[in-house]
Amino acid sequence: MVKDNGTEEIISGNNRYFIHYKNYGILDDPIQKNNFVVTFNIPIKELIYEKPGVKQVLPIHPNCNVVDIDEKVHKNVAKAIKEEFGEVGTFHLKTQSIKIVCKDLEIADTTQRVSFTIDDIEQQGVVDGANLYLAINSLKLEEISKNSFIKVDFYVMQDTTISDDMVRTLDAKITIDKETNISKKELYWLDRIINETDYAGKIDTIDVLCLINLFRNNYYDSEVNNQPIESYWDKQKIKELYKENPDSFMQYRTIVKDILYLYDYVNWKTQEIWPSKKGSLSSLGLTTKYKQKAHEFYIIDKKLDYKLHDAVIYILLNGFRPFVIFNSDTTARWSKDFDKILELYDNILIEIILIIKDYSAQMGHNPHLLGKNKMLYSIIYKEFMMGDLLNQFM
16 A cells, blocks of 8 residues: 555556545454555546546456345435435445455545555456446436445455455455366366467467357357356356366367457457447446556457456357357367358447447446446347348358
């Protein structure tokens, strides 16, 4: 944790967030000397999406207990913030705090500004109070009383790995799984395929297993409750699935190169065709800016300043699953010419992104929640099938 004098330039960018506060208190960890708990009283207007001069959405840990908010509860929260009922200036006393785990934190006393970094969604971000945060985030500036504050607790840790004890302390409702390891020998078949592509040495084999999982058309279907959301947020689950039945992944070895091609193609083509008049993909929160240099799409030999957020690309790739069928030896193949599948995507991608854009707005512009939304995966899966049906008659 660093405390500056408030004169330094704010460094805003990927993974960097900043909020103004009213006051704060620091509690040192009695054991880990570089760990702190810092409690801030934050004006609620600082947590809305369109705060003055800044648009930012705090990442929510993928395993945080986010559920649909009852509409009546949501309205009561909004009324309390607007101070339409209840005692004036007591919202921060009557509601839970929002808890955030972050890598580092800077406090500027003179400007009353806190800056912090969240660069690992698997270990950092909002770990408790996510529903409260999402309810606040959806409000508009003019709806918020100047007397509405909320407590925000920052857990600043030198080692941001969340332990079982930390989870119990935070009441974060994060699932801690036993580590499942897969040896290089077990994934030799996949390494060999990757090494025959331009992604050799540039992509983790477990990430490729997660991509393969999206295309398992004999395991997932169109039903809402049977969607491959774990590919995005739970690598442990994918490892477990592989351990249980390696052959169920190995049968896709025949299309692994095509899957990697789709990963690049969908990233690049979406940004090329998307009309800027509908709002840039970056401003919509659907892309991630690549640091220092352009992001390289190795297989198609293209570079762009932005890549689609992983949550978005996983949802889109899930839509190609209906076109996977199987040979007599159970290996996977495409149901139609691969070029025709690419052509279909070109024709439907604007409608598909509009659906994702609308979902993103409804969910507080938080891509991590998109990546866990089974309904959205199912809708995109069905849209691809419908698009294919319609294009056959054009």
